[in-house]
Amino acid sequence: ERYHKPADRSPKVIVVGSRYETDSWFNVPSNIIERIPRRLHLQKDHPVSITRQIIESVFPLPTYKYHNDFNPVVSTHQNFDSLGFPKDHPGRAKSDTYYINADTLLRTHTSAHQADTFRANLSDGYLISADVYRRDEIDRSHYPIFHQMEGARSWDRAKVPDGDVAAQIWSDVEKLPTHNIEVQDPNPPFHEDRNPLQAAHHSPAEAEAVAAHLKKSLELMVVEIFSRAGAAARKADPYFVDKPLQVRWVEAYFPFTSPSWELEVYYNGDWLEVLGCGVVKQDLYINAGVPDQLGWAFGLGLDRIAMLLFQIPDIRLFWSQDKRFLRQFEGVSDDLGALRRFKPFSRYPGCPKDVSFWLGSTTSAAGGGGSAPGPQDFHENDVMEIVRSVAGDAVEDVRLVDAFTHPKTGRRSMCYRVMYRSLERTLTHAESNELHHRVCRSLVKKLGVEIR
Ligand code: FA5
Ligand code: MG
Structure with a gap:
């Protein structure tokens, strides 16, 4: 007996109090x-x-x-x-x-x-x-x-x-x-x-x-x-x-x-x-x-x-x-x-961790590496975003430390070094490890890369 308006199912996002329709561009x-x-x-x-x-x-x-x-x-x-x-x-x-x-x-x-x-x-x-x-x-x-x-x-x-x-x-x-x-x-x-x-x-x-x-x-x-x-x-x-x-x-x-x-x-x-x-x-x-x-x-x-x-x-x-x-x-x-200069409080120890993964082959976007993106579809900023989404402000720096193309398969390998360091406290090894595992899983899930 109660009347419900049909739910509006088109995806929306609320940004500082206003509602916006999203589409495939939403990122x-x-x-x-x-x-x-x-x-x-x-x-x-x-x-x-x-x-x-x-x-x-x-x-x-x-x-x-x-x-x-x-x-x-x-x-x-x-x-x-x-x-x-x-x-x-x-x-x-x-x-x-x-x-x-x-x-x-x-x-x-x-x-x-x-x-x-x-x-x-x-x-x-x-x-x-x-x-x-x-x-x-x-x-x-x-x-x-x-x-x-x-x-x-x-x-x-x-x-x-x-x-x-x-x-x-x-x-x-x-x-x-x-x-x-x-x-x-x-x-x-x-x-x-x-x-x-x-x-x-x-x-x-x-x-x-x-x-x-x-x-x-x-x-x-x-x-x-x-x-x-x-x-x-x-x-x-x-x-x-x-x-x-x-x-x-x-x-x-x-x-x-x-x-x-x-x-x-x-x-x-x-x-x-x-x-x-x-x-x-x-x-x-x-x-x-x-x-x-x-x-x-x-x-x-x-x-x-x-x-x-x-x-x-x-x-x-x-x-x-x-x-x-x-x-x-x-x-x-x-x-x-x-106005005074900032007096830094003590810098907590950092914990660097590497992640290496394969992209697809140079010759075909889908081929070579299963679902992995080819180098032409790979954007470094996507890696940055994923690291940031998982680890937030516990990550200080992300750097590409190595990249090469396999001479036989044509697949490209990338290695990034993630420096985990909180500004506010010491991260334990267990915490850094846990964050890094989640980063790796998210890279696989969201980018389709293959961890080496
Ligand atoms: C612009 O954004 C132009 N809109 C500037 C402009 C305005 C030119 C009006 C002419 C007339 P650009 O991307 O270079 O330009 O950024 C302007 C400034 O923003 C830089 O000089 C730098 O001081 C700062 N900036 C740019 N990128 C970053 C960043 N990632 N982090 C912090 N500061 C940045
Ligand atoms: Mg500029």
Whole structure:
């Protein structure tokens, strides 16, 4: 007598309170879904959030408006098409991106919100901070969830009194504070064929002015970060002497900026990529209904900068709920001057374990190795995902240590070394063994490989 609606059997997933239909593209493991609500960039006194605040201080209101609350679930249109990514761009592959369904995904970068933010046209500039998701390798500087900040600054020709937007931009450049750091290659040569000035839309003087404002703004941001890092180092060691900061610009390519650059900082004996940026392609403004605007955009990794700033040795620590980690940053959100370096707690012993397996033969996808995938269908990120799903944050690093093709059968063998190490306690041998057995079983079950 009670009426039941027929159950809706189409598969669904709930992501931060909203329900989405899934299809054969769905590839988001539950350990990722569970972490989406964490939003470390908004958690008071969290190093990622403190880093966001420091950068925001360099791009002040009201010129820049801050957006820190955009939904991580976006369309393929927002993440790729609106930015001019070609249909066959590798970033679109299932092996690199977490899909909810064929046209819905977890954003892989904050640029997914560029077009909408230009269209909303709420301010001259903006900063967008957000969690982003990529299927990637496992080591101490990579995690499938990290945080980016996107920034942009636009000028509207129609709003400049005599239409001389280049003069307006240069006068804004003059208003920026000065810095005295050493900039190598302030104007690196770039390839006019792949990275052209947008001559159909910008005069050379306009393009030059936009690039000058972009570079000076971002250099100032790096100066702010590294002077705070220096102050924190002097707190730990009063004899610490800052080496002069060295930065350089190198050519880069993005489908939505031209020309494009990366900013690198010389750090611990190496050049470290901090951000990507460029002159916004005019098509973005045109498609967003603001064709009179022109300007620049950048995107940076907050986690990477936070690791430098606080000297945090392992990216997994950001996800730790251990008081020994979180306590060290208490009070800093309200007083950035109180920033201190992270004092590592003792490193627990690690337990390396190897897993070797056969793929199918090179000559046929199904042949040779029974159901094992041929090398052409094998994606290393699938191994990473399986290890992560089984062992979670108890795994520090996964590395390919050997690979060869059998001369007779044509089958390919791979050997990965998994380093099991908890950040919070010593794993027993029994625990590491148990995790490793489950990893091996899962590789067989999910990838169809044959353990050697
Ligand atoms: C992008 O994501 C572009 N959207 C950046 C951009 C924005 C260019 C606006 C032009 C205009 P890329 O994939 O290189 O580019 O990432 C940008 C930054 O994110 C990198 O410089 C790095 O600091 C950080 N990053 C990238 N991958 C990772 C990762 N796996 N872990 C931590 N940080 C990362
Ligand atoms: Mg890059």
